[in-house]
Amino acid sequence: MTISKDMKILIVDDYKTMLRILRNLLTQLGFSNIEEASEGGEALAKLRQMPFNLIISDWNMEPMTGIQLLREVRADSNLKSIPFIMVTAESKTQNVIAAKEAGVSNYIVKPFNAETLKAKIASVFGGFPD
């Protein structure tokens, strides 16, 4: 799995402001191919329409939560290999365990900064492009 600045990233959050923040931070990190979804169901529909290289999702959304989206993705043979980073304010141990068991690639707790986002993307892909 290789990383590139033009890879397609799906960001999922029910807070429009957070989507905008994520988009801006990813843009500043050099990524430009970014799609948005406001909850798990919408994200899943987009994932089944076009190929993505990375999913960055919030946890606490309705009607489909981030953990449900993660489980759906991991259960779908066409999607299961897409890296999935959870970005959430849910910092309880049982949340991290549940996410890990469901196959999350990495876990970022809000509030976060651009460096953390960059480090976790690099960790998932084994490096970060110049």
Place this chain on the structure above:
Amino acid sequence: MAIPAEAAASGGNQPSQTGKGKTMQSEDLSRFVEELITSLKDNRTPPIRSLLLALRGISMYIRKVETELAAALPDSLKNQHIPAAADELAAIVDATAQATNTIMDAAEDMQRLAGALEPEQQATVLEATTRIFEACAFQDITGQRVTKVCEALRYIEEKMDAIVGIMGSALISPEAEVDSQQAVERTPVRELCNGPQLPGLAKSQAEIDALFEGIG
């Protein structure tokens, strides 16, 4: 004397519940006690006089509880104060969202203008706008905290409704009845959706990383 069906069905252990699970209201209990007193008042035997004294004490106690609860739970609390508090909190979220978007509009303008600057100045401006975007995440956290407060208010409202249900018309007029549909259910899927923890309780990214690495 007619014993209320609810009281007859309830047995001795849980006097406030009927056999069908319907809650017996305080006014039913009050009426039952009063009817019992009336039916026994002509009987002058010592055991019955003692029983009457005890029943009058119970009757007075029920009225005292009704009066105290009516004072503690005025209609305005449910109909005015709690909804107003929820509206105010929603307004806070809206206002902070608007302010955050305005800040980000300005930061995006700065980002665009930075393209015309010398590389060193450009880097400085982009670093500043990154910090602005990072700081704007407060709005998401604030929104989630306010949502938790709204859920707590809703819970208090539900508990008040339950008390009103038990006390019946002795406490609050019928028009103040609850729409139980509004009750928020925590289905299993929502179980791990708790929102942000308070500072000091929330895990840091380093703690999350250690936990993440330590699992499986």
